[in-house]
Amino acid sequence: MMNTQKRKISILGSTGSIGTQALEVIEKLSDKFEIVALTGGSNSKLLNEQIRKFKPKYAFCNNRDELAGANYMSLEDICSNKENDIILVAVSGKIGLKPTLKAIECGIDIALANKETLVMAGDIVMAKAKENGVKIIPVDSEHCAIHQCIKNISQVEKLIITASGGPFLHKTTEEMKQATVKEALAHPRWNMGRKITVDSATLMNKGLEIIEAHHLFNMPYEKIEVVIHPQSIVHSAIEYKDGSVIAQLGLPSMHIPIQYAITYPERYKGIKSKSFSFSEIARLDFEKPDFEKFPTVKLAYYAGQTGGSATVCLNAANEEAVFAFLEEKIKFYDIYKITEKMMSSHKVMQNPAIDEIFEIDKEIRIKTREIIKQLGIN
DSSP states (O other): OOOOSOEEEEEETTTSHHHHHHHHHHHHTTTTEEEEEEEOTTOHHHHHHHHHHHOOSEEEOSSGGGOOSSEEOOHHHHHHOTTOSEEEEOOOSGGGHHHHHHHHHTTOEEEEOOHHHHHHHHHHHHHHHHHTTOOEEEOSHHHHHHHHHOSOGGGEEEEEEEEOOGGGTTSOHHHHHTOOHHHHTOOSSOOOOHHHHHHHHHTHHHHHHHHHHHHHHTOOGGGEEEEEOTTOOEEEEEEETTSOEEEEEOOSOTHHHHHHHHHTTOOOOOTTOOOOOHHHHOOOOOBOOOTTTSTHHHHHHHHHHHOTTHHHHHHHHHHHHHHHHHTTSSOTTHHHHHHHHHHHHOOOOSSOOHHHHHHHHHHHHHHHHHHHHHHTOO
């Protein structure tokens, strides 16, 4: 029987790309949801607009004096509030890790759109979720697709993660080396935040998704494959042991996986629901990724297979390099060079605790910034 009670939800990062689209989904399904809390970081103006419209009980922003219309509550307190049935973690960066763990400890289900949570501490997070009987429903279109395809993980032979190829799919390596910030942000298919859009241009986004998939679905890295699919219609697929392949298809809109994650296991007509037409799509193309042209994917495989703090290093170094590129301090291909340099010099710690993970993250970021400064690239 379908649940007729409203699902109580909090959104961490409601002013970001995923958060704003989630609120559009919730507005369409207003009879299905009650918003407990919204958080907006430094964008207090938009957050206050959202508070006036959706009327949450609680809210968080970096400057509590700028908050109007809701009771101030910290991220971790929001995630400890057992009024919540589910929490959408849509903040960017390491700030999402501790609140996510807090929600898991309190038995609250997670709709996860924060890559760093699993890249930095996947073993800890998934073990805690299992211990507390918490469901982690992925929001990324690729992981959401895999989640929908899998019925029995023990029968799965391989995960196939699709990638659009980003804005530089048909560019040469030399053209990529000279790429501007504007060119890197011109994604042909998806509307995303600046950092994740650059990650898509380098394909590091896909590398991080490989690590996430390993933790979400307990799949060995050698059984996770990436394939380029420019149309972004097949969001990912799985191959079963008997050779059958099941894929999830849909229009390239984040509203669909967001809605799936926050309404799971129910399905409703939503903001982007419409009949899918194969004849209108006309063609679907697939090709192997060029790991020489996009070497960040190899770095991610290496970090994941190495384990321990290697993934913390990968994430922190890449993030600092991307920020430097966005500030035009380095060139596009230097993102890979800097990240690889940090990876090759990092002394891996196996099984780090949460506090150690944050300390390693801090050290890597300091060292990465030093390298960027020393290079003096303009």
